[in-house]
Amino acid sequence: MKLIALRCPVCTQPLAPENDDIVVACGHCRAEVAIGQDGPSQINVRYALPAGARPEMNPWYPFWVFSGQVQLQHRETQGGGRSGQKEAEALWSAPRRLYVPAWELSMHTAQDVGSRLIQQQPQFQLVERPEQAQLVSAVVTPGDARKLLEFIVLAVEARRSDWLKDLVFHLALGEPELWAIPVKSNER
Numbered sequence: 001m002k003l004i005a006l007r008c009p010v011c012t013q014p015l016a017p018e019n020d021d022i023v024v025a026c027g028h029c030r031a032e033v034a035i036g037q038d039g040p041s042q043i044n045v046r047y048a049l050p051a052g053a054r055p056e057m058n059p060w061y062p063f064w065v066f067s068g069q070v071q072l073q074h075r076e077t078q079g080g081g082r083s084g085q086k087e088a089e090a091l092w093s094a095p096r097r098l099y100v101p102a103w104e105l106s107m108h109t110a111q112d113v114g115s116r117l118i119q120q121q122p123q124f125q126l127v128e129r130p131e132q133a134q135l136v137s138a139v140v141t142p143g144d145a146r147k148l149l150e151f152i153v154l155a156v157e158a159r160r161s162d163w164l165k166d167l168v169f170h171l172a173l174g175e176p177e178l179w180a181i182p183v184k185s186n187e188r
């Protein structure tokens with residue numbers, strides 16, 4: 001077993017990540033640190049403030065944010081009219097920001113939070129890390145975020161009124177960025 005000294009690459013103070021943490025905020029200097037196979041390294045996190053929100057809000061939750069497009073290839077339903085199909089085609093007709101929650105949470109909540117942001121495409125203001133910001137640790141890797149995104153897209157489509165039976169789609173995605181967003185308590 002290889003023991004890695006987990007020290008903050010910015011201030012060299014010890015880090016104390018939990019087992020599954022892949023990105024943590026240093027408890028001393030609050031730099032964002034990725035815990036990789038080769039040890040800790042600083043990672044760029046974009047702080048995204050919702051319209052009308054105050055930067056003092058806490059805590060900030062990590063999201064992997066992809067720019068990309070969901071390309072529907074086959075969508076089969078068991079009835080319910082054409083409105084579901086039309087809504088689906090309209091929603092996915094253009095590239096959008098695709099948000100995947102990255103903190104420790106249930107699949108159900110990840111689907112709720114992710115599908116809401118992906119459908120609403122809220123306006124965010126990218127800000128410097130606010131003075132008092134507390135970042136919740138991220139446990140979802142970019143690779144797992146891609147898989148989780150498939151489940152979020154499925155949840156969006158399954159909740160339409162036309163009884164989804166089968167869905168085939170392709171995700172055309174760029175590399176994700178890690179964002180921190182102070183989602184409200186009823187959104188997590």
Ligand SMILES: [Zn+2]
Nearest residue numbers: 008011026029
């Ligand atoms: Zn530090």
